[in-house]
Amino acid sequence: MPQEFNQYQIAALQQLAEYRSVFKSSDSPLTLKTKPVPGSKLTLQQFIDSFIEIFCQHNLADSDYSVILQKPAGNNGFEAWANTLDISAILQALTYAIWTNKTFEEYFLRKINDSSVELLLTRLYNILTESYRQQQVQRTKVTVINASHPALKAK
Known part of the structure; x- marks a missing residue:
């Protein structure tokens, strides 16, 4: 990840x-009173509030x-564009949506x-999944290199 995040921010991400x-669009438009998770008592508004709270608490x-x-x-082309974004740009886009919602109701x-x-x-x-996968590969490489180190073979 080009931008550095602490462990708490990574957990928040x-x-x-x-x-x-939860925020998956469906055939019929969601409303703030929709219960988007089957079996949940929480409304979409409550999920949005929780999302924004996590976002703000971790200074994202x-x-x-x-x-x-x-x-x-x-x-048109939003999906292709979104797939080119890094974490910083995603956070900028989400910040824009969150703050615009303060001015334009239900944005x-x-x-x-x-x-x-x-x-x-x-x-x-x-991005987070790929980053985790790369970290695991790096750890595996270090383990393999260390296992073949002459000092370890001498024991």
């Missing part, structure tokens, strides 16, 4: 990425919205219903 299944907001200016107009809900939030969180999940 992982938590946020898990919301991709980034108000450099330059990445938003590069977004394709409308939703974040619109971003859920048009799949933007789901696509951003899926991209975040994929």
